[in-house]
Amino acid sequence: MNSFFEITKYDPKIDSEELLKEQVNNAYEANKLFFGQDVEIKINIIYKREEMNQVQGRKTDDWIVGTARNDQITIFSPEVFDKVSNHSRSDFNFVLTHEITHIFTDKMYGFKFPVWFKEGLAGYVAEQYKQSTINTENVQDFQMLHGYKDWQEHPNYRQAYSFINYIVKNAGKDKLFEFCSKLEEKESYEDFCQKFKENFGDDLDKYKQKWMQKLI
Numbered sequence: 394m395n396s397f398f399e400i401t402k403y404d405p406k407i408d409s410e411e412l413l414k415e416q417v418n419n420a421y422e423a424n425k426l427f428f429g430q431d432v433e434i435k436i437n438i439i440y441k442r443e444e445m446n447q448v449q450g451r452k453t454d455d456w457i458v459g460t461a462r463n464d465q466i467t468i469f470s471p472e473v474f475d476k477v478s479n480h481s482r483s484d485f486n487f488v489l490t491h492e493i494t495h496i497f498t499d500k501m502y503g504f505k506f507p508v509w510f511k512e513g514l515a516g517y518v519a520e521q522y523k524q525s526t527i528n529t530e531n532v533q534d535f536q537m538l539h540g541y542k543d544w545q546e547h548p549n550y551r552q553a554y555s556f557i558n559y560i561v562k563n564a565g566k567d568k569l570f571e572f573c574s575k576l577e578e579k580e581s582y583e584d585f586c587q588k589f590k591e592n593f594g595d596d597l598d599k600y601k602q603k604w605m606q607k608l609i
């Protein structure tokens with residue numbers, strides 16, 4: 394077991410430390426394998442919706458089960474996962490891996506936008522939406538998924554996942570990492586499109602069209 398992660402808070406009356414550590418270790422290793430390096434992470438296990446609201450500073454929706462900020466993840470215990478949210482208990486490992494990816498990309502690259510790009514990467518590493526498909530009629534304009542507010546209004550995780558999956562398959566992981574390192578913290582939509590074309594050869598719209606042809 395490595396020492397790059399630490400479970401900072403959990404309730405020993407509800408959770409087994411050994412089991413939690415094993416789950417965190419698996420989720421961490423999936424990220425380490427993908428990114429090829431270590432990052433320090435703290436994990437805070439919570440049990441009540443109010444705790445999530447407090448951490449995020451707002452009333453959170455039923456589907457929100459984890460969050461990542463700085464080097465800290467806050468996530469519901471697997472023991473309460475299906476009680477405090479509309480997720481099934483088996484989603485815990487996927488969500489944990491997903492939140493850990495956010496810390497990896499924050500620390501390695503630091504970009505916050507586009508939100509769809511960040512979420513798609515986390516979904517890809519967690520292999521979260523592998524079984525599900527997206528229909529072309531549910532595909533949205535990437536500009537509508539760019540900022541936090543956009544994403545809150547249209548959290549299109551399936552599109553984000555599927556498009557990142559397509560980029561990795563076509564351009565490869567190294568090219569994707571190279572692109573990540575070019576992004577600014579508050580990347581604008583226009584700059585993102587410009588850099589996308591420079592890095593991947595096609596502009597975003599053309600790339601999107603090619604990806605959509607594969608969806609059918």
Ligand SMILES: [Zn+2]
Pocket residue numbers: 491492495512515
């Ligand atoms: Zn996320």
